[in-house]
Amino acid sequence: MAGAVIADIQQSSVHDGPGFRTTVFFKGCQMRCPWCHNPETISFEPEMLHYPEKCIGCGKCDEGCFSGARIPCGRRMSVADVFREIERDMPYYGADGGVTLSGGEPLCQPAFARELLERCREAGVGAAIETNLGVPWEIAEPVLSLCSVVMADLKLWDEAEHMRWVGASNRPVKENLSRIAALGMPLVLRTPIVPGVNATREQIAPIAEFAARLPNLRYYELLSYHPLGLSKLAALGREAREFEKPTREMMELLAGAATEAGVKVAVNGVRAGGRKC
Numbered sequence: 001m002a003g004a005v006i007a008d009i010q011q012s013s014v015h016d017g018p019g020f021r022t023t024v025f026f027k028g029c030q031m032r033c034p035w036c037h038n039p040e041t042i043s044f045e046p047e048m049l050h051y052p053e054k055c056i057g058c059g060k061c062d063e064g065c066f067s068g069a070r071i072p073c074g075r076r077m078s079v080a081d082v083f084r085e086i087e088r089d090m091p092y093y094g095a096d097g098g099v100t101l102s103g104g105e106p107l108c109q110p111a112f113a114r115e116l117l118e119r120c121r122e123a124g125v126g127a128a129i130e131t132n133l134g135v136p137w138e139i140a141e142p143v144l145s146l147c148s149v150v151m152a153d154l155k156l157w158d159e160a161e162h163m164r165w166v167g168a169s170n171r172p173v174k175e176n177l178s179r180i181a182a183l184g185m186p187l188v189l190r191t192p193i194v195p196g197v198n199a200t201r202e203q204i205a206p207i208a209e210f211a212a213r214l215p216n217l218r219y220y221e222l223l224s225y226h227p228l229g230l231s232k233l234a235a236l237g238r239e240a241r242e243f244e245k246p247t248r249e250m251m252e253l254l255a256g257a258a259t260e261a262g263v264k265v266a267v268n269g270v271r272a273g274g275r276k277c
Helices: 079-092 110-122 137-144 159-166 171-183 201-212 229-236 248-260
Strands: 004-013 021-026 047-050 070-073 075-077 098-102 127-131 149-153 187-193 217-224 265-267
Touching: 004 079, 021 079, 047 229, 079 110, 098 110, 110 127, 110 137, 127 137, 137 171, 149 171, 171 187, 187 201, 187 248, 201 217, 201 248, 217 248, 248 265
Parallel strands: 021 098, 098 127, 127 149, 149 187, 187 217, 217 265
Antiparallel strands: 004 021, 004 075, 047 070
16 A cells, blocks of 8 residues: 555544544545644645744755744655554553544545554554544445544534535434444544534534434533634645634533433533543
8 A cells, every 4th residue: 555644643642532542643634624623634735834933044944944933744654654653652552542543534545544453453452533424434434343432523413504614514424423323333422612603502402412312422522612723724824714712601501401412421521520531
C-alpha cells in the first residue's frame, strides 16, 4: 500500500477514548463543519500553517523553521511507519488503553485504516475510532469491526440543517448507527454543542431519544464548542466563522434534556457524579 497522509500522531493521550492511548490523526474529511477545532485535517493534502508573528527573519525557511512561524501538517506514512510510533506507547496501555484513529475522518482512507487496525489486533493492541460515520456501510463496516469502541458524532438531527451547516446528509450517519447497534459494537455517541447551531433542547432532545433506543450505547456525550480552530484557520489562510462558547448553564440545560430521554449523559468527558469517561 502506498500509504496515507497523516496529520499527527499524539503520544500519551488520555482524551481520545478509555485509558492511555496513541491517537493517529488522519488527514482529510468529507464534511465541512465551520466550528471544526482541527481544520488542518480537513484537506487530504499536506499543508503549511503560517504564523508570521513568530517569524524571526532568519531566512532559513528551506531548512525548517526554528521559531514555529511555519509548521508543516501532513506527511505520507506507511502502516509500518505509523505502527513504529504506536510501539513506543505499547508498554503503557494496560487493560483499557490502546490506539485511537481520529482526524479528519479515518473512514475516508479505509484501506489504510483497516490494515493498521489489523496490525494492532495482531499485536494485541485495542483500538477505538472517532468518526462522523458519513460514509456507506460497506466502507465503514470492515474498519469498525476491528474496533473495541466506536465514538461517533451526530451533529444535528434535522437532515436539512445538517446539510446547511456541514455540507453533507446525516442519513448515512443514522443508518450506520442503527447497523452498529444491531451488531452490538460498543458506542459512544457525541454532539458538539455550538450556540446558534444546535444549542437548544429542541435540537438535542431528538438525538437523545434516538440514542436511548440504541442498546449498545455506553453514553451520550455533549461537547462544548471551543474556538481552538480559529488560529489554525488563520494560519491556513482560510476564512473563519466564530461562534460563541456555550455557557455552563446552557450545557447543564441540554444535559438535563438528554437525561430526560433516558440516556446516560456525559459533558466534556465527565459523567454524572464527576466521574471521568
